[in-house]
Amino acid sequence: xxGITQSPKYLFRKEGQNVTLSCEQNLNHDAMYWYxxxxxxxxxxxYYSQIVNDFQKGDIAExxxxxxxxxxxxxxxxxxxxxxxTAFYLCASSTMMNTEAFFGQGTxxxxx
Amino acid sequence: EDKVVQSPLSLVVHEGxxxxxxxxxxxxxxxxxLWYKQEKKAPTFLFMLTSSGIEKKSGRLxxxxxxxxxxxxxxxxxxxxxxxxxxxxxxxxxxxxxxxxFGTGTxxxxxx
Numbered sequence: 346x347x348g349i350t351q352s353p354k355y356l357f358r359k360e361g362q363n364v365t366l367s368c369e370q371n372l373n374h375d376a377m378y379w380y381x382x383x384x385x386x387x388x389x390x391x392y393y394s395q396i397v398n399d400f401q402k403g404d405i406a407e408x409x410x411x412x413x414x415x416x417x418x419x420x421x422x423x424x425x426x427x428x429x430x431t432a433f434y435l436c437a438s439s440t441m442m443n444t445e446a447f448f449g450q451g452t453x454x455x456x457x
Numbered sequence: 458e459d460k461v462v463q464s465p466l467s468l469v470v471h472e473g474x475x476x477x478x479x480x481x482x483x484x485x486x487x488x489x490x491l492w493y494k495q496e497k498k499a500p501t502f503l504f505m506l507t508s509s510g511i512e513k514k515s516g517r518l519x520x521x522x523x524x525x526x527x528x529x530x531x532x533x534x535x536x537x538x539x540x541x542x543x544x545x546x547x548x549x550x551x552x553x554x555x556x557x558x559f560g561t562g563t564x565x566x567x568x569x
Binding site for chain 2: 380385386387388389390393394403435437443444445446447448449450451
């Protein structure tokens, strides 16, 4: 089955630690995105990528980093510089045409 | 700056009621408006609207876009408890990248 897989579903991190969230898609999509969702808020764009080895900052990129070494994979690292990392993180992908984006099941990150 | 405003933020209805959710937007070079349903985790795609006045329909759900007044509505008739979810509206501009800008969502609770 084609889709987007995010792992892990739940993640706990101590303050000061970096953590990497995984996102893999087998939809052959060129574009991939990372969004953050906080309670009572919509989805805010962190980073996006249109092709391999290229990515751009979204609206709230500070404290995050990404890589796009393969078309299928777009991991997100939450660094210790992110002041308020506890949130629900969603990865998505789409074609480069005017089509919908497909979402993974999300990773809930909690800083303890 | 692109902006999406959804209303109401939340509402509670009884099973069998009809509800209308609203989405207004400001976006540079509008390309499309999308509706998603988010129950627990991954938002699932409902509709994509690109042209004014053309209703999209899927079962009890329907949506229409007014590009002149910059808004869209999502109607749900004969609501069921399974319709309880957060409904997200997003717009896509044509600024060189297909970035989706999301509203805060409308939380719908359908009581039995």
